[in-house]
Amino acid sequence: MDERELAQETEWIARVLGEARRQYDECAGANERLEAEARETNRELWEEVGPLGAGGGLEQIADFMGYIDAMKRQGRSHAALRGQRTKLERMLLSPYFGRVDFRKNGEDEARPAYIGLANLVDADYRALVCDWRAPVASLFYDYETGPAAYDCPRGRIEGELTLKRQYRIRGGRLEYCFDSSLKIDDEILQQLLGRSAEGRMKAIVTSIQREQNRAIRDERGPNLIVCGPAGSGKTSVALHRAAYLLYRHRDRLSAQNILILSPNRVFADYISDVLPELGEEDIPQATFAERMRPLLPRAYKKEDYAGLMEYLLGPGGHTAYARRTRGIRFKSSARFLALLEMYAAELSGAERSFAALELGGETLASASELSRLYNREYRAFPLKKRLGKLRARCLFLLENWEQGRARILASGKYPPGSDAYRSLACAVKREVHSARARVEVWTAFDPVALYRDFISGLAGRQGEGISGDVADICADTLENLGAKQLFYEDQAPLLYLAALLGDAEKDAQTKFVLVDEAQDYTILQIKLLRLWFGGAGVTLLGDPDQAINPYMNLGGFDALEGVFPPGETQRVELDKSYRSTAEIAAFARALLPEKRWGELAGRHGQAPATLYFPDEALLRRTLAADAAVCLAQGYRSVGIIARAKHQAAEICRSLKGKLDAKAILCGDEEFASGVVVIPAYLAKGLEFDVVLLYDAPGEGFRREQERLLFYTACTRALHELRLYRVGDGAPQ
Template sequence: MNINDFEWKTEDQWLELVLKETQRQLEEELDYKDRFKNDALETQREMWEELGSVSITNGLEQIVSFMGFVDRMKYQKRNHEVTRTLQEKYERMLKAPYFGRIDFHENGEEKAEKYYIGMSNLMNEDYDFLIYDWRAPVSSMFYDYEIGKAGYQCAEGTIEGDLTLKRQYKINEGKMEYMFDSNLKIDDEMLQEILGKGTDSKMKAIVTTIQREQNRVIRNEEYKNLIVQGPAGSGKTSIALHRIAYLLYKHRDKITPKNIVIFSPNQIFNDYISNVLPQLGEDNMLQSTFKEYMHKALGNRFIKEDYYDMMEFIFTGKKSFDYKIRIKNIKYKSSLEFIDVLKRHVEKTEKADRNFKDIIFRDNLIVSSKEIEELYYKDYIRFPLKRRLDKIRERILFLLKPYEEERKNEIYENLWDTGSFVDEMEVKEKAAALITEETKYVYEEIRRITKFDLLDIYKKLFKKLEPEIKNYTLRKLQSNFLNYEDQVPMLYLKGAFGDFPKTTEIKYVIIDEAQDHTPLQYEIFYQLFGHANITMLGDLNQSINPYMNVGNYNNIAHIFPQDNTCIINLTKSYRSTMEITEFSRRILDDEVNAQYVERSGEKPIVLGYSQENSINERVLKDIEMYKEKGYKSIGIITRTVKEADGVYSFLKDKTEVKALTKEDDEYVNGTLVIPAYLAKGLEFDVVVVYNAGNVNYSSEEDRLLLYTACTRALHILNVYYTGCLTPLMERIIQD
């Protein structure tokens, strides 16, 4: 809708008023900041003058005074941090204080109220709201409603009325560039402009273009557990991060970023998303990967294979003598059948006879085998195995201690009476050595009956399993090497037997790329965080590991309470042009009916070459050409690390390029060579799928990996190959 001159003038005046108030509050915070800095310096001066050098020899009074100064400095530091955060907020607001406005006529009121919506709240000295935070209850109408009947939920209940105006703004460096009214939804005009731009170095906030279906996930607190399924480019990760920002805003009196953890696919991705929450004025939550948590929990006893080393084996190891048995092994240990085997093994292990014996020290019965059985099977039965054994050990040691102390004193007196020692210290050391020797066999028996050996328990699991899997697994375990597929069940057993650290401080869990976790991994997530709210976001069509994935969300339905779990399907893709989206979807066996933004661009290019060196030369030309056209990010996506290393070796002395081949590599913008399974979640202005011939992508297991690679492209997609084109693209060529 056109906006007349009077409206333009009114809006300019409002923007000027907002900027003036923002500047005033910024200067106030800067003044506070200087004051806090001076106070801190004064406190340090006073402490030095009054106390000088602090030492315990100067007495308790000086220590008490010192701690008083420390408390003052901590208080000053907290004030300084709050001021710094507000300073950053106002500096952001001076550039773009708001992006939307709604006029809402609440039922029963005389006239409509104006609500300007931005990244943060802004109130004047009279406590009038000039800007409402996008997460405020009233702001939800900006995302959820068209002009007409509308409403929102707040502490007072449901507020209903009519939305009479919805307006969007583009403000840059404090200047109004344009504005327009929307009778429908936040859609093409602003969305097309944002989607049509090149990517930046990291993922950005999307508050100005959040769609209704995305907003439904971000603000959903009706269910404890959410499973969000969405096509490539539907904004799942952005939704996850904005959901975290929303939760921190709404529950700021109950939770902090330390109460939220996000499990991402790898550290590259963690780095890629690290700027979003700071842009929204929040500190980053805890970030981890499943592998990182698992490796830490399993400790240093074993040599542990990385997830992406397993992926590289799957894609490159077909000529290995044990390839078939390894794949069979991976499939079986990722199956629902194996979960049942594990659960039965846990039950059997807890009920097994542990051959308890009487604990006797110097003819004194410390505790009988019958009493230990009572503790194990009755008194401590509510505890899982590891904690049960720990409590039994603690109980026996408690009962043993008086006898041990009595004997130690007896030995000490006998040694002292001999007069053969220089001083008391020497006698004590000798007595301690003798009592250690006398109790050695008692402690060995205590260790035996309370022993918890995770590896031994895991090995026993395979006694009655299929010989091929049994022999392969035991051979690997014997060499002190843990294949990735063995780490997950061992972690499950560790949790089932109560050997996990406490995680009660975690209130919200976000699991990104949910399709790439197996049902057994979800059992572990629930072991760890069953008390927390869990949001899982994924796309079944982007399962990069053909053998270790969720398969279907029905496979994990039994884990989460059905009455408190909701599946939400996102229906629209925003990342790629129409041409790239349609091209990519034809790779899949099943039709994807999700909608997409009708943003047109160049058709994907598919070209064959006689040899890889010719592809390399073409890629080099592409890099220079697309850089000249202004594209900021170019992804050369290979199938494997080995292939990525080869491409990088060719390009590195000819153009500016970086290879990301390890999951802990730092993400950088520009031209990157990266294997497909590390590229999930990332996006590039230009994507070159490197050598999509039938040698690289030949089987059904490769279909979703190829689809994932193609859907990383925003504007340009080129597919090059040698030999014959992959049969997975037959539908595209036929069309």
């Protein structure tokens, strides 16, 4: 870039910042006027209308509601201004990060487009900065200089990209810019990857890669599967995709129409800054367990996912452990799912017979009539609704009968207060109560009883493709249900059965669901999500190599074939890992039984180290000292990752008074920078500058089924990874 171009760039940034400042000042003035109007409206409300009272009449109520409506409009305007001011505040610090000059086919000159976090349009309606989600901005992420194209509402626009330029602007000052005919990661990305992790996740809008951009903008169908290795940016893709959908469909979509399903609340807090940083409202987040909890029977003790993981990471080798793990694997299998769906279909298709509805010697509905209603008239409805409609019909008939008896009592035939009057009134009440109880029994819908019946049926089918192991699993499940205990592996099947039979209110508000860490779901759980959210588009993001539960997982995204309608689901592979140094990534990949992913980001650092100690006390002292040294070296986040919760708790106790460390043990805590002590299964999705992996003596990562949990823990490290073990030899 020569001096003339540099002068032009300096002039342009001054123009952009000047326009951003002008609009910011306008917003500030409009905000002051709105606040003054709000104060005046509030004063008029109390002075001219006053508090509502019984003597005010309808006119006072109408005046009061008029003022309330005005205050609501002012509130909405104030919120819009606040959002605009926040956007402009960011632009005054860093208005854009990229530029593309694009010459459309048939035109003589290329037109520049500056790319930033949001649009900035001047008073003459000239776009000074384009939002990174705008169609033309895809050129910045998808192409080097040369032939290029982008899609927009008018169709595909083809031409030539004559210039791609990248900028770093901080505090409103241009630090540097350079032309790049290479990929984004050849310059700025390496600097971003090399920096320290500062608490919560940040937006990656300045360094989105081509394959990530393809996933973010993919609209070929309502459903999308994004798979890739640890550190490939899957979570960032999910969040930027949410922001893109809000921008692309802003006329019909709001933040409340999107739901992000996170693995736990720690992770939800960790990613909570990204969307506000992109200028969007916070999107609702939940965990799968949180969606299940209010639907499960209150009378039962319910195990959570952390409880399940702690059990699986506990001492194995005994009979009960082996039986339960076999049960978890079976209940997560396609075979179990097929049997459950078959049972639901049989229930829905089976005809039922009913006794006649009789009351006071009268037949209000014959047995054949009730059977006809259920088996013929209501056949098109799900089972629960069929029973509900039959109940409503019976209660209607009972109410009519009761009203008839009330008319007799009111006719004067029996003097009020007489023995005959009281006797008849009591008889009516008693008979109606008894009849209502019978109707409730006939039309009861009890998902737990149905699930128990299903499990009992499986136990009785030994020899019909059902092994003795399954019979034992069924016996254990029935025992648990009898003790009012719902283990985690039974919760989703119970709710799925209920949903198949019509006991699921579809969430009509949610239009898009983004499921992170989808490898830790089962096919049954994914199908349950489909029933809960009806026609909502689903984006699944995950990595089969990070399945932390060896018995309950997806097994691979190929297993989802048939879950979504044909032709409505696209799949994007993110093949490159960006998080860890090449040395850490190579160490972690060597743990995997097969090489599934490709390229690594070309960033180098120290090789992972395994440190051995003669005893546990020395190990823990060294662990505390090393964590303190890492902070002194300038690292912002150090993750001390243990295999299980009780180990993490022990480490925290040993660090007390030596090091300021935050314990994350339950999955509902807030994420924090500095030193964090956490079990491995809660660390998925997080990242730390340094990971110090505590391998407790006698109960470390030894079992083959924990290989992927160990891999997941190792891949949390950005810059350094150390493994601490008790064993022969001095520290190395």
